[in-house]
Amino acid sequence: MPRCSALIVAAGHGARFGSDMPKQYQPLAGVPILRRTVAAFASHPGVDTVRVVIQPVHATLFADAVRGIAVDEPVAGGSTRQESCHRGLESLTAAPPDLVLIHDAARPLIDHDTITRVIAALEASSGAIAALPVVDTLKRGDHGIVAGTVDRTSLWRAQTPQGFHFTEILGAHRAASGAELTDDAAVAERSGLEVALVAGHEDNLKVTTTADLERAEMVLSRRAADLSDIRVGTGFDVHRFGPGDHVILCGVAIPHGQSLEGHSDADVGLHALTDAILGALGAGDIGSHFPPSDPQWRGADSALFLRHAVDLVRERGGRLSHADVTLICERPRIGPHRSAMVSRLASLLDIDVSRVSVKATTTESLGFTGRREGIAAQAAATVIFA
Ligand code: MG
Secondary structure, X not given: OOOEXXXXXXXXXXXXXXXXXXXXXXXXXXXXXXXXXXXXXXXXXXXXXXXXXXXXXXXXHHHXXXXXXXXXXXXXXXXXXXXXXXXXXXXXXXOOOOEEEEEEOOOOOOOHXXXXXXXXXXXXXXXEEEEEEOOOOEEXXXXXXEEEEXXXXXXXXXXXXXXXXXXXXXXXXXXXXOOOOOOHHHHHHHOOOOEEEEEOOOOOOOOOOHHHHHHHHHHHHHHHHHOOEEEEEEEEEEEEXXXXXXXXXXXXXXXXXXXXXXXXXXXXHHHHHHHHHHHHHOOOOHHHHOOOOOHHHOOOOOHHHHHHHHHHHHHOOEEEEEEEEEEEOOXXXXXXXXXXXXXXXXXXXXXXXXHEEEEEEOOOOOHHHHOXXXXXXXXXXXXXXX
């Protein structure tokens, strides 16, 4: 894998939106624009380091905006975007990357797929920029009158990131010093470097006006809605006590003066949880997947049932986010076995122990659990589809 640095250009002074604060530090849906931009690159697996070019007077704003994100020390920008980029590139020469992605701070909605496409295109090309084909018909105007129609078939709208092989774009910037060029692709073109066009994204808009800010907020709420397919299922199960010397609860054998009766190992905790997961999927119940009439489940380890439900989650494109089981009984005491149950469930569910909960309660000697005739369990499971 080539070493890739992202260089975020955030050195503009421009105070927009009727505020004194430069626009890259303004909040977008409560989060500074620059933080969103930096986070998008810092979290991309193909990006090794992120450096931001800022105005030194904004050092405190910058530190507040990126707190907690792994980002290099910022570098001071110049009086033009081109000069700021050049300074940013020079600052990377101390530990030169193979590739550099130059990106406008004011494009906070950059998506990982676009970043990936730009990096991939650099395998075959000196440069690659995210861009969109022009779809509107273009007119040339003269004092408010149409003076002609421009052929749009070869026209593209350039976005960022614009990616390059580091030493080539550094050389091009050094050679272009003093020239006034509007983007890094123009700097590269001037040095005769080949720059590929890569599909950008309509959402990757440049936030310049309050109207842009509103559009960006709409994109974010749409994305949030896309991610909110969260389903919660619940399950409940009861097994009665019979003769024996242990019970199995949440996959853990616990010595006890009685055992639970049932067709399988009668693990009420796993049965309730299996039903909760099946419930989140709308996939029936444990009895429809493992009929009690089927002799092959006699004495079965209920972990089999739970694993089946977990596999179904994956098959259907979901991700199990959380599981919570409540065991309801007077005896045995659950507390001493709780952490073993959590570990066992986390392992069966393939999720972290922090996402698993086992609780226990009694019914104050009331009802069948209070009379110690059996154990009940209820469970909830959360499955996320994204
Ligand atoms: Mg059962």
